[in-house]
Amino acid sequence: MTAVSDVSKTGEPAANGRVAGDEVLRVRDLHVTFDVRAGRLPAVAGVDLTLRRGEVLALVGESGSGKSALSMALVGLNRGPRTTITGSVEFNGMDLVRASDRELRKVRGNGxxxxxxxxxxxxxxxxxxxxxxxxxxxxxxxxxxxxxxxxxxxxxxxxxxxxxxxxxxxxxxxxxxxxxxxxxxxxxxxxxPDVLIADEPTTALDVTIQAQVLEVLKELQREHHTSIILITHDLGVVAEVADRIAVMYAGRIVEYGTRDQVLFDPQHPYTRGLLDVVPSLTGPVTGRLSAIPGSAVTGVERPPGCAFAPRCRLAGPECEQPVELRQRGGEQGHLDACTKEDHR
Structure with missing residues (x-):
């Protein structure tokens, strides 16, 4: 899998025009599996991420895509006898995956x-x-x-x-x-703290309160340069506050880039499907919104290649092979995991 860190060194501008600073959190080849009755559930399957100082990184995807499992694994909140976490999470010179519970307690709520x-x-x-x-x-x-x-x-x-x-x-x-x-x-x-993980912070709040909570997060980020990992399925929230976006499906990142790259030039069919189901406030009314066919992959059995292929109208035989997150043309730092050269 192509590491996101290879792109992070280029210093590309964030969506708001700000150049991101030093790396605060570095995640490499993170896997999280849960032992369930049906077998071993791969909640997170080889994720690479880099979080920079003072930026908002949004994790986007349907329920069951692995967003919360990923974020909780960063600080060991989903550790247990039936959980296996491998890979590395580097923070202030410490690998949080291999850290003891005592060491993690010093990090949680502090760093x-x-x-x-x-x-x-x-x-x-x-x-x-x-x-x-x-x-x-x-x-x-x-x-x-x-x-x-x-x-x-x-x-x-x-x-x-x-x-x-x-x-x-x-x-x-x-x-x-x-x-x-x-x-x-x-x-x-x-x-x-250096890093704030916000797990669906505006869910179940009315739109007025949502806007107020988001404004609080933005103001605190500006004043304290806190790095934020925002977990959400609400693309409106993402458009409001995110600098970069990682789109997750079936435990993997399928698209990654700045806010403008992902929202205005989506490459992966799953990302395009998520954006197509969002109603537009401008332009003509086109009738019923389109929907992504089928259901998200949540069981222990996963396709050998692209997990989104069973729901994708562009799927072909080549999608049965493992697909890496990579850049193919376009802007620097915009990555996707699709075999198709023409995603449209």
């Missing part, structure tokens, strides 16, 4: 933080919101409780809480969905 999708389930219902943020600070920093509490109030202000002094004393069930998501972001930023 790499996670904003979970379901804030109500992630927050402790028995503790006040501010106390949970303060605990995150005292776990990794030698500061007193009063200083940590004051820092929690500052963080609640930073993430846009209307009344931070009241919010820090509230229990999770006393806060709205949008406010709970802001608490999760405050938790993630409590120790100024």
């Amino acid at each position: 790499i933080a996670v904003v979970f999708q379901d804030a109500l389930a992630a927050l402790n219902p028995l503790h006040r919101a501010g106390a949970q943020v303060a605990e995150m600070i005292t776990t990794h920093r030698a500061v007193g409780k009063d200083a940590a509490w004051n820092r929690a109030i500052e963080l609640f202000t930073d993430v846009g809480m209307a009344d931070p002094h009241r919010a820090v004393r509230a229990y999770p069930h006393e806060l709205s969905g949008g406010m709970r998501q802001r608490v999760m972001i405050a938790l993630g930023l409590a120790n100024n």
Whole structure:
């Protein structure tokens, strides 16, 4: 598989015109398999990624494509007796795949933080919101409780809480969905991490609150130069905040590039299928939206070649062979895993 790092050294501009900086996280040949009744489920099957300082990298794909399994494997949150994780995840000179649980506990919430999708389930219902943020600070920093509490109030202000002094004393069930998501972001930023993993941070929020949460993430990225891995299936969210995009299908990356490259010049048939099902706000109404035929591959059995071939109108005999992520013409840094020269 062609490593994304080969392209990352070229210094191509991000979608917003900014030139990405130093590499913060380097993922190489990452595999995550789960032992299930039917056999071994390859949730992530050989992924290479590079995350740079101050950028937003979006992982896009249908449910079951491996986005969350990939992100949780970065900090060992899906480790277990029935899970096998191989490859390497380099962060600050440490390989997180081979790190001990004790070493990972020092990284989680400190160097790499996670904003979970379901804030109500992630927050402790028995503790006040501010106390949970303060605990995150005292776990990794030698500061007193009063200083940590004051820092929690500052963080609640930073993430846009209307009344931070009241919010820090509230229990999770006393806060709205949008406010709970802001608490999760405050938790993630409590120790100024280098990397923030946001797993579907706007799911189940109405569009107004979604816009507010996205604005918080963008503002914090600008101010603190935090690198963000954004996991989502919402291409509207991706268009709003992403610098680069990695499209995942059946545990593999099938297309990779800047936001403009992927959204405005999609190469892989799966990426084009995802974009075709998004309704347009401009132009004539063309009737029913097109849909990708069939269902995503989620079982233990995977095709020997391109996993998308059974659903692809362009599939041919050549798709039965393994397909590498590679660049064929076009702009520098835009990669896809399709055998067809003409993807349209």
